[in-house]
Amino acid sequence: MAKVFVLGLDGAPSKLIFEKWKDQLPNIAKLMEDGCYATLMTSIPPSTIAAWTSLCSGKDPSDFGIYSYTKRVNFEYKENRLINSGDVKCEMIWDIIAKKDMKTIALHVPLTYPVKKINGIMVSDFLTPEFNDKCTYPAEFKEEIRKLFGDRYMFDVDVGLASYKSIEKHELLERIFKMTDMNFKLIYHLLKTKEWDLFIAEIIGTDRILHTFFSYIDETHRNYQADNEFKEEVLRYFKFIDIHIGKLAELFEQKNQDMQRNNENNNAAKDNKDTSKNNNTIFIVASDHGMAKMDGRINLNDWLIKNRYLAMKKMPLQAAKLNFDDVEWKNTKAFAVGAYFGRIYFNLKNREPEGVVTKKEYGKLQDEIIQKLAKIKSDDGKKLDTQFFKSQDIFKGTCKDEAPDMIIYFDNLIWGVNNDVGNTGLYSYKTTKGSDDAGHAPEGIFIMHGKEAKSKGNLGIKNIIDVTPTILKKLGLQIPKEVRGKIIE
Amino acid sequence: MSESNITTISIPKPLAEKIKKRCEGTGFNSVSSYVTYVLRQVLSNMEQETENKEQKEAFSEEDEKKVKQRLRSLGYLD
Numbered sequence: 001m002a003k004v005f006v007l008g009l010d011g012a013p014s015k016l017i018f019e020k021w022k023d024q025l026p027n028i029a030k031l032m033e034d035g036c037y038a039t040l041m042t043s044i045p046p047s048t049i050a051a052w053t054s055l056c057s058g059k060d061p062s063d064f065g066i067y068s069y070t071k072r073v074n075f076e077y078k079e080n081r082l083i084n085s086g087d088v089k090c091e092m093i094w095d096i097i098a099k100k101d102m103k104t105i106a107l108h109v110p111l112t113y114p115v116k117k118i119n120g121i122m123v124s125d126f127l128t129p130e131f132n133d134k135c136t137y138p139a140e141f142k143e144e145i146r147k148l149f150g151d152r153y154m155f156d157v158d159v160g161l162a163s164y165k166s167i168e169k170h171e172l173l174e175r176i177f178k179m180t181d182m183n184f185k186l187i188y189h190l191l192k193t194k195e196w197d198l199f200i201a202e203i204i205g206t207d208r209i210l211h212t213f214f215s216y217i218d219e220t221h222r223n224y225q226a227d228n229e230f231k232e233e234v235l236r237y238f239k240f241i242d243i244h245i246g247k248l249a250e251l252f253e254q255k256n257q258d259m260q261r262n263n264e265n266n267n268a269a270k271d272n273k274d275t276s277k278n279n280n281t282i283f284i285v286a287s288d289h290g291m292a293k294m295d296g297r298i299n300l301n302d303w304l305i306k307n308r309y310l311a312m313k314k315m316p317l318q319a320a321k322l323n324f325d326d327v328e329w330k331n332t333k334a335f336a337v338g339a340y341f342g343r344i345y346f347n348l349k350n351r352e353p354e355g356v357v358t359k360k361e362y363g364k365l366q367d368e369i370i371q372k373l374a375k376i377k378s379d380d381g382k383k384l385d386t387q388f389f390k391s392q393d394i395f396k397g398t399c400k401d402e403a404p405d406m407i408i409y410f411d412n413l414i415w416g417v418n419n420d421v422g423n424t425g426l427y428s429y430k431t432t433k434g435s436d437d438a439g440h441a442p443e444g445i446f447i448m449h450g451k452e453a454k455s456k457g458n459l460g461i462k463n464i465i466d467v468t469p470t471i472l473k474k475l476g477l478q479i480p481k482e483v484r485g486k487i488i489e
Numbered sequence: 490m491s492e493s494n495i496t497t498i499s500i501p502k503p504l505a506e507k508i509k510k511r512c513e514g515t516g517f518n519s520v521s522s523y524v525t526y527v528l529r530q531v532l533s534n535m536e537q538e539t540e541n542k543e544q545k546e547a548f549s550e551e552d553e554k555k556v557k558q559r560l561r562s563l564g565y566l567d
Contacts, residue, residue, distance in 0.1 A: 069560055069565055069566060082548075084548040085548075114547070127556050127559070129551070130555065339566070436564075
Protein backbone atom coordinates (compact mmCIF):
# COMPACT_ATOMS: atom_id res chain seq x y z
CA MET A 1 0.00 0.00 0.00
CA ALA A 2 1.21 3.46 -0.84
CA LYS A 3 0.25 7.07 -0.59
CA VAL A 4 -0.11 8.83 -3.92
CA PHE A 5 0.83 12.37 -4.85
CA VAL A 6 -0.33 13.59 -8.27
CA LEU A 7 1.06 16.79 -9.74
CA GLY A 8 -1.08 17.83 -12.68
CA LEU A 9 0.66 19.98 -15.25
CA ASP A 10 -2.32 21.24 -17.21
CA GLY A 11 -1.80 20.96 -20.94
CA ALA A 12 1.80 19.67 -20.73
CA PRO A 13 2.42 17.98 -24.10
CA SER A 14 4.37 14.74 -24.42
CA LYS A 15 6.31 16.08 -27.40
CA LEU A 16 7.84 18.93 -25.43
CA ILE A 17 8.32 17.19 -22.09
CA PHE A 18 9.42 13.74 -23.28
CA GLU A 19 11.35 14.82 -26.36
CA LYS A 20 12.26 18.42 -27.04
CA TRP A 21 13.01 19.58 -23.49
CA LYS A 22 13.84 16.31 -21.74
CA ASP A 23 17.56 17.08 -21.43
CA GLN A 24 16.83 20.45 -19.92
CA LEU A 25 14.37 19.22 -17.32
CA PRO A 26 16.65 16.97 -15.24
CA ASN A 27 14.24 16.21 -12.42
CA ILE A 28 11.45 15.15 -14.74
CA ALA A 29 13.98 13.12 -16.74
CA LYS A 30 15.10 11.37 -13.55
CA LEU A 31 11.54 10.41 -12.62
CA MET A 32 11.13 9.01 -16.14
CA GLU A 33 14.39 7.07 -15.98
CA ASP A 34 13.86 5.62 -12.51
CA GLY A 35 10.15 5.06 -12.93
CA CYS A 36 7.84 4.68 -15.90
CA TYR A 37 6.17 7.05 -18.32
CA ALA A 38 3.63 7.08 -21.10
CA THR A 39 1.92 9.38 -23.54
CA LEU A 40 -1.45 9.94 -21.92
CA MET A 41 -4.26 10.21 -24.45
CA THR A 42 -6.83 12.72 -23.34
CA SER A 43 -10.61 12.37 -23.29
CA ILE A 44 -12.86 12.88 -26.27
CA PRO A 45 -13.51 15.78 -26.35
CA PRO A 46 -10.16 17.20 -25.17
CA SER A 47 -11.69 19.87 -22.98
CA THR A 48 -9.81 20.62 -19.75
CA ILE A 49 -12.81 20.06 -17.51
CA ALA A 50 -13.89 16.84 -19.24
CA ALA A 51 -10.32 15.54 -19.22
CA TRP A 52 -9.71 16.28 -15.53
CA THR A 53 -13.02 14.74 -14.57
CA SER A 54 -11.98 11.64 -16.57
CA LEU A 55 -8.58 11.56 -14.90
CA CYS A 56 -10.09 11.80 -11.43
CA SER A 57 -12.92 9.33 -11.99
CA GLY A 58 -11.69 6.72 -14.47
CA LYS A 59 -14.77 7.40 -16.58
CA ASP A 60 -15.46 9.05 -19.90
CA PRO A 61 -17.48 12.20 -20.63
CA SER A 62 -20.62 10.20 -21.43
CA ASP A 63 -20.49 8.74 -17.91
CA PHE A 64 -20.54 12.13 -16.21
CA GLY A 65 -22.14 14.33 -18.86
CA ILE A 66 -19.46 16.97 -19.43
CA TYR A 67 -18.64 17.73 -23.07
CA SER A 68 -17.63 21.37 -22.80
CA TYR A 69 -17.99 24.41 -20.58
CA THR A 70 -21.59 24.80 -21.59
CA LYS A 71 -24.54 22.52 -21.73
CA ARG A 72 -27.69 22.65 -23.81
CA VAL A 73 -30.86 23.26 -21.86
CA ASN A 74 -33.29 20.43 -22.66
CA PHE A 75 -32.27 20.64 -26.33
CA GLU A 76 -34.23 23.86 -26.64
CA TYR A 77 -33.17 26.65 -28.97
CA LYS A 78 -31.70 28.66 -26.13
CA GLU A 79 -28.29 29.89 -25.13
CA ASN A 80 -26.29 27.12 -23.52
CA ARG A 81 -26.02 27.06 -19.76
CA LEU A 82 -22.63 27.27 -18.10
CA ILE A 83 -21.74 24.15 -16.17
CA ASN A 84 -20.21 23.88 -12.71
CA SER A 85 -19.17 21.17 -10.25
CA GLY A 86 -22.81 20.33 -9.54
CA ASP A 87 -23.13 18.99 -13.08
CA VAL A 88 -20.60 16.19 -12.57
CA LYS A 89 -22.73 13.06 -12.49
CA CYS A 90 -20.31 10.45 -11.20
CA GLU A 91 -18.27 9.32 -8.25
CA MET A 92 -14.83 10.92 -8.14
CA ILE A 93 -11.72 9.24 -6.80
CA TRP A 94 -11.93 11.19 -3.53
CA ASP A 95 -15.49 9.88 -3.03
CA ILE A 96 -14.31 6.31 -3.66
CA ILE A 97 -11.39 6.42 -1.22
CA ALA A 98 -13.40 8.26 1.44
CA LYS A 99 -15.48 5.09 1.84
CA LYS A 100 -12.34 3.44 3.19
CA ASP A 101 -11.70 6.40 5.45
CA MET A 102 -8.87 7.65 3.30
CA LYS A 103 -8.17 11.33 3.03
CA THR A 104 -7.69 13.46 -0.07
CA ILE A 105 -6.21 16.87 -0.60
CA ALA A 106 -7.39 18.17 -3.96
CA LEU A 107 -6.05 21.50 -5.16
CA HIS A 108 -7.45 23.30 -8.20
CA VAL A 109 -8.80 20.24 -9.96
CA PRO A 110 -10.83 21.75 -12.83
CA LEU A 111 -14.58 21.76 -12.35
CA THR A 112 -14.58 21.63 -8.57
CA TYR A 113 -16.22 25.03 -7.98
CA PRO A 114 -18.37 25.29 -5.92
CA VAL A 115 -16.48 22.78 -3.77
CA LYS A 116 -18.33 19.77 -2.44
CA LYS A 117 -17.80 18.05 0.88
CA ILE A 118 -14.87 15.65 0.83
CA ASN A 119 -12.94 13.64 3.39
CA GLY A 120 -9.99 16.00 3.45
CA ILE A 121 -9.34 19.38 1.91
CA MET A 122 -10.39 20.83 -1.42
CA VAL A 123 -9.49 24.15 -3.01
CA SER A 124 -11.39 24.96 -6.19
CA ASP A 125 -10.05 25.66 -9.66
CA PHE A 126 -9.53 28.34 -12.30
CA LEU A 127 -13.30 28.60 -12.67
CA THR A 128 -13.49 30.17 -9.21
CA PRO A 129 -15.10 33.58 -9.69
CA GLU A 130 -13.66 35.06 -6.50
CA PHE A 131 -12.08 34.18 -3.19
CA ASN A 132 -15.25 33.21 -1.33
CA ASP A 133 -16.69 30.55 0.98
CA LYS A 134 -17.38 28.22 -1.92
CA CYS A 135 -13.77 27.82 -2.96
CA THR A 136 -12.49 25.73 -0.07
CA TYR A 137 -13.68 22.70 1.81
CA PRO A 138 -13.85 22.96 4.72
CA ALA A 139 -14.91 26.62 4.40
CA GLU A 140 -12.58 27.51 7.29
CA PHE A 141 -9.58 26.45 5.23
CA LYS A 142 -10.02 29.72 3.37
CA GLU A 143 -8.65 31.46 6.46
CA GLU A 144 -5.52 29.37 6.28
CA ILE A 145 -4.99 30.47 2.69
CA ARG A 146 -5.67 34.04 3.74
CA LYS A 147 -2.99 33.79 6.42
CA LEU A 148 -0.49 32.67 3.80
CA PHE A 149 -1.38 34.97 0.93
CA GLY A 150 -3.87 37.54 2.17
CA ASP A 151 -6.76 37.88 -0.25
CA ARG A 152 -4.46 37.66 -3.22
CA TYR A 153 -4.43 33.94 -3.82
CA MET A 154 -4.61 33.51 -7.59
CA PHE A 155 -6.94 30.96 -9.14
CA ASP A 156 -6.02 32.10 -12.63
CA VAL A 157 -3.92 34.71 -14.40
CA ASP A 158 -6.74 37.11 -15.11
CA VAL A 159 -7.09 38.49 -11.62
CA GLY A 160 -9.78 41.12 -11.59
CA LEU A 161 -11.22 39.48 -14.68
CA ALA A 162 -9.24 41.57 -17.10
CA SER A 163 -9.46 40.15 -20.55
CA TYR A 164 -6.91 37.40 -20.90
CA LYS A 165 -6.08 38.35 -24.45
CA SER A 166 -5.47 41.95 -23.64
CA ILE A 167 -2.97 41.36 -20.82
CA GLU A 168 0.41 42.61 -21.92
CA LYS A 169 2.80 39.68 -22.46
CA HIS A 170 5.42 40.64 -19.85
CA GLU A 171 2.68 41.21 -17.31
CA LEU A 172 1.05 37.91 -18.24
CA LEU A 173 4.31 36.05 -17.82
CA GLU A 174 4.86 37.61 -14.43
CA ARG A 175 1.37 36.63 -13.32
CA ILE A 176 1.86 33.03 -14.47
CA PHE A 177 5.08 32.73 -12.44
CA LYS A 178 3.50 34.41 -9.44
CA MET A 179 0.42 32.21 -9.52
CA THR A 180 2.49 29.03 -9.86
CA ASP A 181 4.72 30.11 -7.02
CA MET A 182 1.62 30.51 -4.84
CA ASN A 183 0.39 27.07 -5.92
CA PHE A 184 3.64 25.42 -4.82
CA LYS A 185 3.76 27.37 -1.56
CA LEU A 186 0.30 26.06 -0.76
CA ILE A 187 1.37 22.51 -1.69
CA TYR A 188 4.41 22.63 0.63
CA HIS A 189 2.32 24.12 3.42
CA LEU A 190 -0.21 21.30 3.15
CA LEU A 191 2.49 18.63 2.91
CA LYS A 192 3.96 19.95 6.11
CA THR A 193 0.79 20.39 8.10
CA LYS A 194 -1.91 17.97 6.93
CA GLU A 195 -2.51 14.26 6.65
CA TRP A 196 -3.50 12.68 3.36
CA ASP A 197 -3.56 9.42 1.48
CA LEU A 198 -4.08 11.01 -1.91
CA PHE A 199 -2.86 14.48 -2.85
CA ILE A 200 -3.82 15.89 -6.24
CA ALA A 201 -2.56 19.34 -7.17
CA GLU A 202 -3.24 20.88 -10.54
CA ILE A 203 -1.07 23.63 -11.97
CA ILE A 204 -2.96 25.76 -14.50
CA GLY A 205 0.03 27.97 -15.33
CA THR A 206 1.48 25.34 -17.68
CA ASP A 207 -1.68 25.51 -19.80
CA ARG A 208 -1.85 29.29 -19.74
CA ILE A 209 1.75 29.83 -20.79
CA LEU A 210 1.48 27.35 -23.66
CA HIS A 211 -1.79 28.81 -24.94
CA THR A 212 -0.42 32.32 -25.00
CA PHE A 213 3.24 31.91 -25.90
CA PHE A 214 3.21 28.96 -28.29
CA SER A 215 3.93 31.07 -31.35
CA TYR A 216 7.12 32.28 -29.66
CA ILE A 217 8.51 28.78 -29.17
CA ASP A 218 7.23 26.65 -32.02
CA GLU A 219 9.36 27.15 -35.14
CA THR A 220 6.57 25.79 -37.33
CA HIS A 221 3.98 28.28 -36.02
CA ARG A 222 2.79 30.78 -38.61
CA ASN A 223 3.62 33.73 -36.41
CA TYR A 224 6.99 32.44 -35.23
CA GLN A 225 9.85 34.87 -35.42
CA ALA A 226 13.32 33.53 -34.79
CA ASP A 227 14.61 36.47 -32.78
CA ASN A 228 11.63 37.03 -30.50
CA GLU A 229 12.20 38.04 -26.89
CA PHE A 230 10.00 35.31 -25.37
CA LYS A 231 11.70 32.41 -27.13
CA GLU A 232 13.24 30.99 -23.96
CA GLU A 233 10.54 32.07 -21.50
CA VAL A 234 8.31 29.01 -21.72
CA LEU A 235 11.27 26.70 -21.16
CA ARG A 236 12.41 28.93 -18.30
CA TYR A 237 8.98 28.44 -16.75
CA PHE A 238 9.11 24.66 -17.22
CA LYS A 239 12.59 24.63 -15.63
CA PHE A 240 11.05 26.43 -12.67
CA ILE A 241 8.38 23.69 -12.51
CA ASP A 242 11.14 21.07 -12.86
CA ILE A 243 12.97 22.47 -9.83
CA HIS A 244 9.80 22.10 -7.77
CA ILE A 245 9.37 18.55 -9.06
CA GLY A 246 12.92 17.81 -7.89
CA LYS A 247 12.12 19.29 -4.51
CA LEU A 248 8.96 17.24 -4.15
CA ALA A 249 10.70 14.04 -5.28
CA GLU A 250 13.41 14.62 -2.69
CA LEU A 251 10.82 15.20 0.01
CA PHE A 252 9.03 11.94 -0.80
CA GLU A 253 12.30 10.04 -1.09
CA GLN A 254 13.43 11.35 2.29
CA LYS A 255 10.15 10.37 3.87
CA ASN A 256 10.30 6.89 2.35
CA GLN A 257 13.85 6.40 3.61
CA ASP A 258 13.03 7.63 7.13
CA MET A 259 10.14 5.27 7.26
CA GLN A 260 12.17 2.33 6.04
CA ARG A 261 14.80 3.04 8.69
CA ASN A 262 12.11 3.21 11.36
CA ASN A 263 10.63 -0.05 10.21
CA GLU A 264 13.99 -1.77 10.23
CA ASN A 265 15.03 -0.41 13.60
CA ASN A 266 12.03 -1.06 15.73
CA ASN A 267 9.49 -2.80 13.59
CA ALA A 268 7.46 0.37 13.88
CA ALA A 269 4.83 -0.68 11.41
CA LYS A 270 3.48 -3.24 13.84
CA ASP A 271 3.39 -0.90 16.81
CA ASN A 272 2.23 2.20 15.06
CA LYS A 273 -1.54 2.28 14.99
CA ASP A 274 -1.61 4.85 12.23
CA THR A 275 -0.35 2.73 9.39
CA SER A 276 -1.18 5.43 6.87
CA LYS A 277 1.94 7.25 8.01
CA ASN A 278 4.00 4.24 7.09
CA ASN A 279 3.32 4.13 3.41
CA ASN A 280 5.71 4.87 0.63
CA THR A 281 4.74 7.78 -1.55
CA ILE A 282 4.21 7.27 -5.24
CA PHE A 283 4.80 10.41 -7.25
CA ILE A 284 2.73 10.84 -10.42
CA VAL A 285 3.17 13.74 -12.82
CA ALA A 286 0.37 13.91 -15.36
CA SER A 287 -1.31 16.26 -17.78
CA ASP A 288 -4.91 16.35 -18.91
CA HIS A 289 -4.12 17.01 -22.57
CA GLY A 290 -1.30 18.17 -24.79
CA MET A 291 -0.89 21.37 -26.72
CA ALA A 292 -0.31 22.08 -30.39
CA LYS A 293 -0.02 25.16 -32.54
CA MET A 294 -3.19 26.53 -34.00
CA ASP A 295 -3.08 27.50 -37.65
CA GLY A 296 -6.49 29.14 -37.60
CA ARG A 297 -10.14 28.27 -37.31
CA ILE A 298 -12.68 26.78 -39.66
CA ASN A 299 -15.93 28.75 -39.85
CA LEU A 300 -18.06 25.69 -39.23
CA ASN A 301 -21.51 27.26 -39.01
CA ASP A 302 -20.87 29.27 -42.16
CA TRP A 303 -19.90 26.00 -43.84
CA LEU A 304 -23.13 24.37 -42.63
CA ILE A 305 -25.10 27.32 -44.03
CA LYS A 306 -23.31 27.12 -47.37
CA ASN A 307 -23.95 23.39 -47.60
CA ARG A 308 -27.64 23.83 -46.73
CA TYR A 309 -27.60 22.05 -43.38
CA LEU A 310 -28.28 25.26 -41.47
CA ALA A 311 -30.94 27.69 -42.70
CA MET A 312 -31.05 31.30 -41.54
CA LYS A 313 -34.03 33.65 -41.52
CA LYS A 314 -31.57 36.51 -41.45
CA MET A 315 -27.82 36.91 -41.34
CA PRO A 316 -26.03 39.35 -39.05
CA LEU A 317 -24.54 42.46 -40.65
CA GLN A 318 -21.11 41.45 -39.47
CA ALA A 319 -19.72 38.18 -38.09
CA ALA A 320 -21.50 37.33 -34.85
CA LYS A 321 -22.42 34.47 -32.59
CA LEU A 322 -25.16 32.25 -34.00
CA ASN A 323 -28.45 33.62 -32.73
CA PHE A 324 -30.97 30.79 -32.43
CA ASP A 325 -33.83 33.22 -33.06
CA ASP A 326 -32.42 33.88 -36.52
CA VAL A 327 -32.45 30.21 -37.51
CA GLU A 328 -35.15 28.79 -39.74
CA TRP A 329 -35.48 25.56 -37.83
CA LYS A 330 -37.91 23.76 -40.10
CA ASN A 331 -35.23 23.76 -42.80
CA THR A 332 -32.25 23.15 -40.51
CA LYS A 333 -30.61 19.79 -40.06
CA ALA A 334 -27.53 20.72 -38.06
CA PHE A 335 -25.69 23.52 -36.27
CA ALA A 336 -22.29 23.75 -34.61
CA VAL A 337 -20.66 25.01 -31.46
CA GLY A 338 -17.02 24.85 -30.50
CA ALA A 339 -13.78 26.74 -30.09
CA TYR A 340 -10.86 24.30 -30.29
CA PHE A 341 -12.88 21.34 -31.49
CA GLY A 342 -16.23 21.28 -33.28
CA ARG A 343 -19.44 19.89 -31.86
CA ILE A 344 -22.28 19.38 -34.29
CA TYR A 345 -25.83 18.93 -33.05
CA PHE A 346 -28.55 17.69 -35.31
CA ASN A 347 -32.00 19.21 -35.27
CA LEU A 348 -33.47 15.87 -34.28
CA LYS A 349 -37.15 14.97 -34.45
CA ASN A 350 -38.68 14.34 -31.01
CA ARG A 351 -35.64 15.90 -29.33
CA GLU A 352 -35.42 19.48 -30.56
CA PRO A 353 -38.66 21.52 -30.50
CA GLU A 354 -38.85 21.72 -34.30
CA GLY A 355 -36.62 18.75 -35.09
CA VAL A 356 -36.54 17.50 -38.67
CA VAL A 357 -33.85 14.78 -38.77
CA THR A 358 -35.32 11.33 -38.15
CA LYS A 359 -33.56 8.52 -36.31
CA LYS A 360 -33.45 6.65 -39.62
CA GLU A 361 -31.58 9.48 -41.31
CA TYR A 362 -29.19 9.99 -38.39
CA GLY A 363 -26.26 7.80 -39.43
CA LYS A 364 -26.60 8.73 -43.08
CA LEU A 365 -26.46 12.43 -42.26
CA GLN A 366 -23.35 11.91 -40.14
CA ASP A 367 -21.63 10.08 -43.00
CA GLU A 368 -22.65 12.70 -45.52
CA ILE A 369 -21.30 15.58 -43.41
CA ILE A 370 -18.09 13.67 -42.65
CA GLN A 371 -17.53 12.96 -46.31
CA LYS A 372 -17.87 16.64 -47.18
CA LEU A 373 -15.93 18.05 -44.23
CA ALA A 374 -13.08 15.62 -44.91
CA LYS A 375 -12.51 17.43 -48.19
CA ILE A 376 -11.71 20.73 -46.47
CA LYS A 377 -8.09 21.63 -47.01
CA SER A 378 -5.96 24.19 -45.22
CA ASP A 379 -5.99 27.75 -46.51
CA ASP A 380 -2.80 26.99 -48.45
CA GLY A 381 -4.25 23.89 -50.05
CA LYS A 382 -2.75 21.18 -47.86
CA LYS A 383 -4.69 18.07 -46.90
CA LEU A 384 -5.94 18.14 -43.30
CA ASP A 385 -5.79 15.14 -40.98
CA THR A 386 -9.33 15.74 -39.72
CA GLN A 387 -10.78 13.34 -37.17
CA PHE A 388 -14.47 12.64 -36.79
CA PHE A 389 -16.22 11.02 -33.86
CA LYS A 390 -19.79 9.83 -34.12
CA SER A 391 -21.69 10.01 -30.85
CA GLN A 392 -22.99 6.44 -30.97
CA ASP A 393 -19.50 5.03 -31.63
CA ILE A 394 -17.69 6.58 -28.68
CA PHE A 395 -20.22 7.40 -26.01
CA LYS A 396 -21.70 4.51 -24.05
CA GLY A 397 -22.27 6.02 -20.60
CA THR A 398 -25.50 6.99 -18.85
CA CYS A 399 -25.22 10.60 -20.07
CA LYS A 400 -24.69 9.66 -23.74
CA ASP A 401 -27.97 11.21 -24.85
CA GLU A 402 -26.68 14.67 -23.92
CA ALA A 403 -23.63 14.29 -26.16
CA PRO A 404 -23.18 16.24 -29.37
CA ASP A 405 -24.09 14.14 -32.41
CA MET A 406 -20.63 14.56 -33.90
CA ILE A 407 -17.26 15.81 -32.68
CA ILE A 408 -14.69 17.11 -35.15
CA TYR A 409 -10.96 17.75 -34.75
CA PHE A 410 -9.85 19.72 -37.80
CA ASP A 411 -6.36 18.57 -38.71
CA ASN A 412 -6.28 16.68 -35.42
CA LEU A 413 -6.85 19.99 -33.56
CA ILE A 414 -4.26 22.08 -35.40
CA TRP A 415 -7.23 23.95 -36.84
CA GLY A 416 -9.81 25.18 -34.35
CA VAL A 417 -13.43 26.11 -34.87
CA ASN A 418 -15.16 29.44 -35.17
CA ASN A 419 -18.90 29.06 -34.70
CA ASP A 420 -19.78 32.69 -35.46
CA VAL A 421 -21.83 33.23 -38.57
CA GLY A 422 -21.35 35.81 -41.32
CA ASN A 423 -17.56 35.54 -41.67
CA THR A 424 -15.86 36.09 -44.97
CA GLY A 425 -14.67 32.80 -46.40
CA LEU A 426 -14.00 29.48 -44.68
CA TYR A 427 -11.08 30.45 -42.45
CA SER A 428 -10.68 32.77 -39.47
CA TYR A 429 -7.42 33.83 -37.88
CA LYS A 430 -7.81 36.56 -35.34
CA THR A 431 -11.08 35.92 -33.59
CA THR A 432 -12.71 37.18 -30.45
CA LYS A 433 -12.14 33.78 -28.88
CA GLY A 434 -8.99 34.44 -26.93
CA SER A 435 -5.51 33.37 -27.82
CA ASP A 436 -4.97 31.88 -31.23
CA ASP A 437 -1.48 30.62 -30.46
CA ALA A 438 -2.24 27.03 -29.53
CA GLY A 439 -5.05 24.59 -29.01
CA HIS A 440 -5.35 21.31 -27.17
CA ALA A 441 -3.59 18.26 -28.58
CA PRO A 442 -4.63 14.73 -27.59
CA GLU A 443 -1.21 13.69 -26.26
CA GLY A 444 -0.57 14.49 -22.62
CA ILE A 445 1.96 12.99 -20.20
CA PHE A 446 2.00 10.38 -17.45
CA ILE A 447 5.05 9.70 -15.27
CA MET A 448 5.00 7.42 -12.23
CA HIS A 449 7.83 7.11 -9.76
CA GLY A 450 8.20 5.31 -6.47
CA LYS A 451 9.09 2.02 -4.91
CA GLU A 452 5.66 0.59 -5.56
CA ALA A 453 5.51 1.58 -9.20
CA LYS A 454 6.45 -1.73 -10.77
CA SER A 455 6.60 -0.76 -14.43
CA LYS A 456 9.80 0.75 -15.75
CA GLY A 457 10.64 2.82 -18.80
CA ASN A 458 8.49 3.89 -21.70
CA LEU A 459 5.04 2.29 -21.57
CA GLY A 460 3.94 3.72 -24.91
CA ILE A 461 0.40 5.01 -24.93
CA LYS A 462 -2.01 4.99 -22.01
CA ASN A 463 -5.41 6.59 -21.59
CA ILE A 464 -6.45 9.32 -19.19
CA ILE A 465 -9.09 6.99 -17.70
CA ASP A 466 -6.27 4.66 -16.57
CA VAL A 467 -5.06 7.09 -13.91
CA THR A 468 -7.84 6.56 -11.36
CA PRO A 469 -7.68 2.72 -11.30
CA THR A 470 -3.89 2.98 -11.09
CA ILE A 471 -4.10 5.23 -8.04
CA LEU A 472 -6.75 3.03 -6.41
CA LYS A 473 -4.56 -0.04 -6.89
CA LYS A 474 -1.56 1.72 -5.36
CA LEU A 475 -3.72 2.75 -2.40
CA GLY A 476 -4.58 -0.91 -1.94
CA LEU A 477 -8.23 -0.53 -2.89
CA GLN A 478 -10.63 -2.47 -5.09
CA ILE A 479 -11.53 -0.90 -8.42
CA PRO A 480 -15.30 -0.21 -8.61
CA LYS A 481 -16.87 -1.81 -11.67
CA GLU A 482 -17.99 1.57 -13.07
CA VAL A 483 -14.37 2.63 -13.49
CA ARG A 484 -13.48 2.05 -17.13
CA GLY A 485 -9.70 2.47 -17.18
CA LYS A 486 -6.96 -0.14 -16.86
CA ILE A 487 -4.39 -0.30 -14.08
CA ILE A 488 -0.85 0.83 -14.88
CA GLU A 489 1.24 -1.41 -12.64
CA MET B 490 -21.43 7.68 30.86
CA SER B 491 -18.28 5.81 31.82
CA GLU B 492 -15.38 7.66 33.29
CA SER B 493 -13.17 7.04 30.23
CA ASN B 494 -15.61 8.98 28.03
CA ILE B 495 -15.33 12.14 30.07
CA THR B 496 -12.62 14.75 29.88
CA THR B 497 -11.94 17.92 31.88
CA ILE B 498 -12.07 21.30 30.23
CA SER B 499 -10.96 24.47 32.01
CA ILE B 500 -13.13 27.57 32.04
CA PRO B 501 -12.61 30.80 33.97
CA LYS B 502 -14.01 30.65 37.50
CA PRO B 503 -16.25 33.75 37.18
CA LEU B 504 -17.82 32.11 34.14
CA ALA B 505 -18.37 28.88 36.07
CA GLU B 506 -20.05 30.92 38.82
CA LYS B 507 -22.28 32.63 36.31
CA ILE B 508 -23.25 29.28 34.84
CA LYS B 509 -23.92 27.88 38.27
CA LYS B 510 -26.36 30.71 38.97
CA ARG B 511 -28.01 30.18 35.65
CA CYS B 512 -28.34 26.44 36.35
CA GLU B 513 -30.43 27.03 39.40
CA GLY B 514 -33.97 26.07 38.80
CA THR B 515 -33.32 24.73 35.30
CA GLY B 516 -33.26 21.06 36.20
CA PHE B 517 -29.58 20.66 35.45
CA ASN B 518 -27.89 19.13 38.44
CA SER B 519 -24.38 20.36 37.65
CA VAL B 520 -22.46 23.00 35.76
CA SER B 521 -20.93 20.20 33.64
CA SER B 522 -24.22 18.82 32.45
CA TYR B 523 -25.51 22.32 31.69
CA VAL B 524 -22.35 23.21 29.73
CA THR B 525 -22.51 19.90 27.87
CA TYR B 526 -26.11 20.63 26.90
CA VAL B 527 -25.34 24.16 25.73
CA LEU B 528 -22.29 23.12 23.72
CA ARG B 529 -24.22 20.33 22.01
CA GLN B 530 -26.89 22.85 21.04
CA VAL B 531 -24.33 25.30 19.71
CA LEU B 532 -22.46 22.66 17.72
CA SER B 533 -25.64 21.21 16.30
CA ASN B 534 -26.76 24.69 15.20
CA MET B 535 -23.40 25.27 13.58
CA GLU B 536 -23.60 21.98 11.73
CA GLN B 537 -27.10 22.82 10.58
CA GLU B 538 -25.87 26.19 9.36
CA THR B 539 -23.07 24.53 7.41
CA GLU B 540 -25.56 22.18 5.82
CA ASN B 541 -27.86 25.04 4.90
CA LYS B 542 -24.94 26.88 3.43
CA GLU B 543 -23.93 23.85 1.42
CA GLN B 544 -27.42 23.68 -0.05
CA LYS B 545 -27.22 27.33 -0.97
CA GLU B 546 -23.88 26.70 -2.55
CA ALA B 547 -25.44 26.05 -5.90
CA PHE B 548 -23.73 28.09 -8.53
CA SER B 549 -25.22 31.57 -8.20
CA GLU B 550 -26.16 33.82 -11.12
CA GLU B 551 -23.40 36.19 -10.10
CA ASP B 552 -20.90 33.30 -10.20
CA GLU B 553 -22.12 32.34 -13.65
CA LYS B 554 -21.71 35.90 -14.93
CA LYS B 555 -18.15 36.16 -13.64
CA VAL B 556 -17.05 32.74 -14.84
CA LYS B 557 -18.58 33.35 -18.29
CA GLN B 558 -16.57 36.53 -18.61
CA ARG B 559 -13.38 34.67 -17.68
CA LEU B 560 -14.05 31.79 -20.08
CA ARG B 561 -14.75 34.19 -22.88
CA SER B 562 -11.44 35.92 -22.28
CA LEU B 563 -9.71 32.54 -22.26
CA GLY B 564 -11.20 31.68 -25.62
CA TYR B 565 -12.97 28.68 -24.19
CA LEU B 566 -16.53 29.78 -24.55
CA ASP B 567 -18.42 28.65 -27.61
